[in-house]
Amino acid sequence: MDYIRSFAIVMFCFLLGQGIQHLTHLPIPGSIIGLFLLFFGLVTGICKTKWVDKTCNLLIKHMALLFVPVGVGLMNYLGLIEHNATIIFASTLGSTLIVLLVIGLALHHKEKES
Missing domain, CATH: 1.20.5 (Single alpha-helices involved in coiled-coils or other helix-helix interfaces)
Known part of the structure; x- marks a missing residue:
């Protein structure tokens, strides 16, 4: 259950960032806007660290694999x-x-x- 909640929060921030970028036509990628939203949520306490640590640790663990498509x-x-x-x-x-x-x-x- 922790993985589902964690993934849902990360994806919500990502999709919200994509939506903001699409509506405002900012020159900043939506994924970066979503990252800032997640950061803001963590700093302000709106989102608890323990709520997202499962997905974040998984993504960090496999970060090298995520750079392959870019390369x-x-x-x-x-x-x-x-x-x-x-x-x-x-x-x-x-x-x-x-x-x-x-x-x-x-x-x-x-x-x-x-």
Whole structure:
């Protein structure tokens, strides 16, 4: 019964996100909107963690398998990726460095307070 409730809550958030995206035509995928809705529900206490932990643990356990369709789908765009490889590499490297810098500064600031 826990799996059914857990799956139903996750799917409800997903479908609600899809519906919001479809009605508002936001440039954000409906699955991401649903993820934010689930996050909001967990943070506010509307949705208890124990209600969704079964499905979430199952999805995390098999996460690598969920990336296979995305990886195969990228093969359709190898020419586009090859044409923009420099830009992709530069943005990946740049964003990684920015994240490392921000985390380092935040940690430094946090340790200075303590």
